[in-house]
Amino acid sequence: MSKTSNLPVSPARSRGKRRAASAAGAAMVVAALLATGVTAGQAGAATTGAATTGGGTTAGARPAVLTAPARAQLLRDADTAKAATAKALGLGAKEKLVVKDVVKDADGTVHTRYERTYDGLPVLGGDLVVHTSPRGTVKGVTKAVKATIAVPSTTAEVTPASAARAAVKRARADDARHATADGAPRKVIWAAGGKPVLAYDTVVGGVQKDGTPNRLHVITDAATGEKLYEYQGIETGSGTSQYSGTVELGTAKDGSGYTLTDADRGGHRTTDLKGAESGEGAAFTDDDDTWGTGKADDPQTAAVDAHYGAALTWDYYKNVHGRDGIAGDGKGAYSRVHYGHGYVNAFWDDSCFCMTYGDGQDDKAPLTSIDVAAHEMTHGVTSATAGLEYSGESGGLNEATSDIFAAAVEFNAKNASDPGDYLVGEKIDINGDGTPLRYMDKPSKDGGSADNWSDGVGDLDVHYSSGVANHFFYLLSEGSGAKEVGGVKYDSPTADGSKVEGIGRDKAEKIWFKALTTYFTSTTDYHAAREATLKAASDLYGADSAEYKGVNSAWAGVNVTP
Template identity: 75%
Template sequence: MPMHARKRRTAVVAGAAVATAALIATGMTTGSAGAAPVKDRAAGATAVKLSASQRAELLRDANATKADTAKALGLGGKEKLVVKDVVKDADGTMHTRYNRTYEGLPVLGGDLVVHQARSGKVKSVTKATKATIAVASLTPKLAPATASASAVKLAKADDTTQAKPNRSPRKVIWASAGKPTLAWETVVGGVQKDGTPNELHVITDATTGKKLFEYQGIETGVGNSEYSGKVDLGTTQEGSGYTLTDTERGNHKTTNLAHAEDGEGSPFTDEDDTWGNGQGDDEQTAAVDAHYGAAATWDYYKNVHGRSGIKGDGVGAYSRVHYGNDYVNAFWDDSCFCMTYGDGEGNSHPLTALDVAAHEMSHGVTSNTAGLEYSGESGGLNEATSDIFGNSVEFYADNSEDVGDYLIGEKIDINGDGTPLRYMDKPSKDGASKDDWYDGVGDVDVHYSSGVANHFFYLLSEGSGQKEINGVEYDSPTADGSTVEGIGRDKAEKIWYKALTTYMTSTTDYHAAREATLSAASDLYGADSAEYKGVDAAWAGVNVK
């Protein structure tokens, strides 16, 4: 029986700029504010760092009272609440997130968050839909096989190969938009045209056969594999060697797919616990990048936001490197609870950098909190959240080889001229992303509609106009020509995180995101604070009013 002991050692991280290609592309919030001093208010509204056992106890309490909660909210007798998450603030305020069922069927877009004072009194409720959940009949006129065939056809039209249902369609209530409707949800597998696994969710009206919605369950992002210098890694001694298993971070592990496209992968092992050579020709180097990025992201969420792991339960995910052949992307997958990284063109440029890991892990955080649908404006907010926290982790890590900036993919050289993949100060500089909101921005690919929220976050953090930060020059305009004064990145991060975890829902669009962040700013700093006014001004700067 092998001995197990964690050991920290210094390792060399990969460093190579890669050329790749970007992917082509209403909630209801109410709240209240007291009159506590700004300093006290911020401390009181900050989430408590819960241990796994404390969180489990709060979830048990919420489960024990969910029937009473449903009754207090005036839900119908056919509706039940399913506890998803809980956040406790330092002042005793509880934010409990629920999904809903109707006659036992999942209600997609029926999620809600109940905000309770320490006394137990309900302060407000944030709902993904205002509609009353009710349907005339639970007997579908459309056969599940017909819904399945239609979904497969849609996937094939998007050039998905090996398209077939992952499972039989499930009957659901669709409530994300319009009148709640009995529907079939079909999940189509296969491989997307760029090599990414396919997990296309298609929602089909169970009466008329009309497609109501579709979204991609695999959440993708592109990043850079860069030289990050020597870093400490969490590893575990097993027998005479070591594995990339981080016992201090929920047993997060990094595995080797060895160019396969499925499975968990094989453990990396090393006899002297010194990993990689800083070059892409060593298969360990990509693993070091991914492992380091996961550790930095874990530390950021824990130390800045009090969140222990992606689910908040202290359990680590895992990272898979060397996915497929010539795969120029990285992605988060809820089904395996893992991040996966390709090796780029020619299998010589692994996409395993710090901001990539933070971006992908943040998709997991979003999935386990607001659950923003990966389509339309909510999809843009989902992608922007990963960009926002990806860059936040980069600043937090304070790595001298990769200083924090508001550029995304700045070392990829995707355009062949040294320009970044995306810009937060003026997203349209990439040629596709959107600077400001307009009616129809939700029809744009989520990686480009995300520009609205990225721009908002930059304005909120740093303000408009010209400036230089960490050696990078920025020049951020506003939609209305106004001047926006930034409140500082640290406060902007806290506002976005609180809004995501306590006020956003699966259907949140840009105008609902404005309300969510204003509520978060009010909780943290007060409704009359400079921070609250800064949030309002930054949204106006991107035409969300």
């Protein structure tokens, strides 16, 4: 499934021993599942008796740094055990698990994320996470949907051609240009709506009205032809380049010159599209390894900023959260600059595992600032973990996650030319008056974002419904009321007029990351996000901690209550 996002913003004997150990481990997990009788919605309880760090963090709950081979072995173990795991979970005979991701905590707790199939068909909204203790007992299972996966028949009454025509018509209604179905619709089980339904997933290509590539997924009932859901596979955002001064770049020797290829960060590379809207782009080369002039008329300048932003983001996730690359496998993505002409946006696309940047209005302001790069790469992290659907409240949480970690990367970078703040796109004069694209302390200051949760917030564009989580993160980090942080003045209200005490941004980041990677699923909404972050705070700091209470207070401050 393609996703794109932009800003608006050994010897044989040894191998045999390892295989035997893996099989034994799989059997232990299955036995534990059977013994505990795990059901949907059970929480991963805080580890008791765990050591804490000097800062109060439960050390064992922090993510472990996994090497690529270690992660790959965990994935193989899970794959070996998947059939027995499905049986132990009580899944039906037609259901199978597909291993997607694995996260291991420092104390040995493992969180394995699975997708699901039914009679060979993908189940959209069927994802789940199994939380296993260091001793191999299961602490809980988090499911995207609690309903039993079953449909009366997998024979469709609506033809694929009919579903495709309807999907293309829907895309054209959104003013998409050159809208055509990207291949035949795939038959799926749509479970994200609560009741499983046989459906078609049609992906419509072309170009959105602002020039962004189109990957519109239209979910159609295979019995009636009725549209059940739609979401955009290209996750979007807007901004222009803010140069970060003289910076160090990871480059590689190539013949007599150099290329923008960062061997220290999974081989991440930056390429030049030269105005094209497809392809990998051409390699940037330089004879003396001195890149760019700091001016937009030098094509290398945008590449410098994009390459630098990608390096900062890689380093942040590895050094702060122990994640080795976007997908956690140590492999670099790549960045493409100079997309199209006059394109005022940037986006992440799963299909190419890449970030793409436009050159802005009149091709004079490339969208390659630190926070834009971090925002786009974070869409890739979200896709590789929770897979939050890019529509409704889950879409708002997807966008907010990118804003939250964009701010975190910016603070972590400590770049004097672009210091950290709680403003989104503050260096990109997208409004023409010097104001930022979004505000985390009071999201409604942008004229469209929601400060607090309400019944209709999921009906907003995801860049506006994201305001609820952005506001929560600010309150959790800094607290409510007027204050100045890093030279920037903020004044954050609360929905109920209550006073919220911040727990500090470093702790808030860790809580959100743990919730994202271990408790969020594709269908998580704001109330489920509240429960997930409370679980994460309990894991990390304890259920009686100030941090746990802070999470509870911050959600109340944005009207997300039990």
